[in-house]
Amino acid sequence: MKNLVTISILLFFCAIPVVAQEGLDKVKAEIDSSVNEISDSYKGKFDSYFVQTDSTNDTASEYRLSIKNPYWNKHLSRYSLYSFSPDNGIQRNQAFLFPWESDADNFNMRYNRVEGLFLGWNYPQKYFWNTERFKFFGSFGYGFQSHLWRYGWGISTQFGFDEQLLEIGAENHSVTDTKDQWIVSEDENTVAAMFTKNDYRDYFERKGFSLWTGLYHRDENSDMQARVAFMNDDYASLEEISRWSLFRKTKSFRENPTIDDGKIKSLVTTLEYHSSDEGRYFSRGWSAAASGEYSGNIFKKDDFNFNRYILDVRRYQPLGNFLMLNFRVRAGTSTGVLPLQKSFDIGGISTLPGFAYKAGSGNRMFLGNVEYIMNARIFDDEEIFPSWLLRNSNIILFFDAGYTAQVSPFEKFSEGFERMTFDTFRSDYGFAVGSRDGKLRLGFAWRTDIATSPNVFLRLQRPF
Numbered sequence: 001m002k003n004l005v006t007i008s009i010l011l012f013f014c015a016i017p018v019v020a021q022e023g024l025d026k027v028k029a030e031i032d033s034s035v036n037e038i039s040d041s042y043k044g045k046f047d048s049y050f051v052q053t054d055s056t057n058d059t060a061s062e063y064r065l066s067i068k069n070p071y072w073n074k075h076l077s078r079y080s081l082y083s084f085s086p087d088n089g090i091q092r093n094q095a096f097l098f099p100w101e102s103d104a105d106n107f108n109m110r111y112n113r114v115e116g117l118f119l120g121w122n123y124p125q126k127y128f129w130n131t132e133r134f135k136f137f138g139s140f141g142y143g144f145q146s147h148l149w150r151y152g153w154g155i156s157t158q159f160g161f162d163e164q165l166l167e168i169g170a171e172n173h174s175v176t177d178t179k180d181q182w183i184v185s186e187d188e189n190t191v192a193a194m195f196t197k198n199d200y201r202d203y204f205e206r207k208g209f210s211l212w213t214g215l216y217h218r219d220e221n222s223d224m225q226a227r228v229a230f231m232n233d234d235y236a237s238l239e240e241i242s243r244w245s246l247f248r249k250t251k252s253f254r255e256n257p258t259i260d261d262g263k264i265k266s267l268v269t270t271l272e273y274h275s276s277d278e279g280r281y282f283s284r285g286w287s288a289a290a291s292g293e294y295s296g297n298i299f300k301k302d303d304f305n306f307n308r309y310i311l312d313v314r315r316y317q318p319l320g321n322f323l324m325l326n327f328r329v330r331a332g333t334s335t336g337v338l339p340l341q342k343s344f345d346i347g348g349i350s351t352l353p354g355f356a357y358k359a360g361s362g363n364r365m366f367l368g369n370v371e372y373i374m375n376a377r378i379f380d381d382e383e384i385f386p387s388w389l390l391r392n393s394n395i396i397l398f399f400d401a402g403y404t405a406q407v408s409p410f411e412k413f414s415e416g417f418e419r420m421t422f423d424t425f426r427s428d429y430g431f432a433v434g435s436r437d438g439k440l441r442l443g444f445a446w447r448t449d450i451a452t453s454p455n456v457f458l459r460l461q462r463p464f
Contacts, residue, residue: 078128080127081127081216082223082274083218083223084220084221089316089437091314092274093289095289096268096293097181098229099152099173099233100125101125102122102125102152106121106122106123108121110186110190111190111193112193112199112201113199113253113254113256114176114238115144115146115148115241115242116143117145118142118176120140120141121140121141122138123139124139125137127158127165128165129165132159132160133158134155134156136153136154136155137153137154137156137171138151138153139151139153140152145242151173152175153172153173154170155171156169156170163219164215164216165214165215165216166213168212168213169213169214170209171210173208173209173210175206176204176206178202179342180201181201184200184349184350187461188460188461194245194246195246195247196245196247197251203256204238205236206235207236208233208234210231212228212229212230215227221285223275225272225273226269226270226272228267228269230265230267232263234262238256240253240254254357258340259339259340259341260340262339263303264295264304265299266293266295266299267293271289271291272290273288274286282318282373284318286313287316288313289311291309292308293306293307304337308333311331311332313328314327314328314329314464323373325371325373326370327371328369329367331365331367332364333363333413333417336409338363338409343363344404345358345361346360346402346404346426347359349457349459349463350464351367352367352402353445353455354400354447354448354454355455360402360403360404361404364403364404364406365403366402366420367400367403368402369399369463369464371396372396372397373394373396373397374396374397375394393434393435393436396431396434396438396441397430398429398431398445399427400429401425401426401427403425403426405419426449427448429445430454439461440460443458
């Protein structure tokens, strides 16, 4: 009897580690499940992509990237200018955003320092690729602190044939505009302004009309767009009027800079190309855009005389299952006297995050950005990392370099770039920890020219 009791006691204590391990495994599985649900909910809300296991292979290396947006596949693709959903990881980089271009959402809400809360409605432009259509589109809304209505409406005739589309259109608008769409999206800027009193866009009023023709082509994995447009606009400065934010109530918004008020008539040409191929964790592709804007001499009675050129090229290159190398090169130049609302700025988020916002400005600009991304599953065999962290995050290393200069308006558009040297470049480096698609990221950036504490930033969208 004594031996039986002894054996029972020994078995009890031997079972404790087994039971404890089972309990830890159960807790770990519940944490993994909860984190995955939260991650998937975030990605669904922000139109992101998911990574899922390929059912034909059980190895971790066979995780594949998949677009989980059936509504896009069934409906929106018919009406979109793009051949594939914008949520696949390739960032669009329109060199010139026209005033009639708006997002596909019918309801429009934004918050900024020159309008306060803005509520509006969109009836967006749609595209029909294999038939002829006469289309109306428009938008309107009201700024509750500016007390101004904003609107835009237009018509277009479309001739579609075999994934080719010819479009001729006209529109009229009165909008609160910005030249900073390429730096930060409207949604992310609204969140930053409402919660932290950081408005990363500068604004001006733009009233006028435009006429354009466009020729578009797309196939399964790429699209190309060419446009020629005549723009006739009156520009006016706007003042900062908003004071409210949810947090940092004692902080003030940046002043909204003045512009060169007046009428600008210009001829704008744009060319864009985007391509994307699915990868196991990352998308591979190109995104390139170029624009030229010609004003002044070709039109009579114009307040300004300038030509402006922008080139933006981006490459997204997987280096295996878990590694990615992305880069962007952006350049801008001009001739004539460039209005302030057309000048080039770098510094701060999406450009040089180690520097103050718009630390450099001028009529010449060159910017280079490189980021090296490691999907954290590369550490899958290291038990020191929890599995939910491995499946849902990236480690990002980045380097940025930029140059701006103010060159005489009488110089050729190619002049001024010979001054780019190691000493005239601003540069920074850093690292970030991001979500699986790289949109949500917490980063730290250091300047290379002086010893200083890092600039810390939180992003909801990729910088490029």
